[in-house]
Amino acid sequence: MAIPEVDMKLLEELQAMGFPLNRATRALHFCGNSSLVDAINWVIDHETDADIDEMPLIPVNIEVQAPGPFFMTEQLKLKAHELRNRAQGRTGIGEKQSEREKERIKRSKELLEAKRIAEENERKRFIALKEAEKAEEKRAREKIRQKLQQDKLERRSKLELPPDDLASVYPAISMIQKQKDPLPKAVQLPKKFTTKAELMSECLRSLRRKNKISDSTRFAKRP
Known part of the structure; x- marks a missing residue:
């Protein structure tokens, strides 16, 4: 070609x-x-x-x-001028259309970006809300656990039972009391204590008293 x-x-x-x-x-x-x-x-x-x-x-x-x-001729000049004006007019229209298209594309991009930012913010807010709910549920479960533990301690106290972690102390005391003479009432363990520390302290004092009484009895029986 x-x-x-x-x-x-x-x-x-x-x-x-x-x-x-x-x-x-x-x-x-x-x-x-x-x-x-x-x-x-x-x-x-x-x-x-x-x-x-x-x-x-x-x-x-x-x-x-x-x-x-x-x-x-003059007529041809006029026609040529008219065609030139038409061509320039089409060029101007094309430029305006191109500018409008660019502006439309720009607005579309801005809308998409705003939508993306809004969706990202909503996702972050949802995650934060879920984390807050989990933390609140955890605090609620801990409060319930503490309340159940407190109720359990109060029930054992009303039933004159030691706490769970000190319950093993009583079998040992019972074995000692069975092997030796019963403790006098003045040194027997009280039936109710307000705290675990008081109960443990009283148990240790009772054991020491028991040992002192046993030693005194043993020395008294010697000739």
């Missing part, structure tokens, strides 16, 4: 009138290089073609014969 040969004089005149090179070449090619008027009329008839500004291509060379001298 090659660019067709056109009348260079007519081409220069069309370009001087403001027509682009591709459009002028296309007009001269399709009007057969007949005349400047025919080229201008072809442009007027085909100004809405999508490919009007594309350079024409042909498979073979076309012989061109230069026409005789041509003098531009």
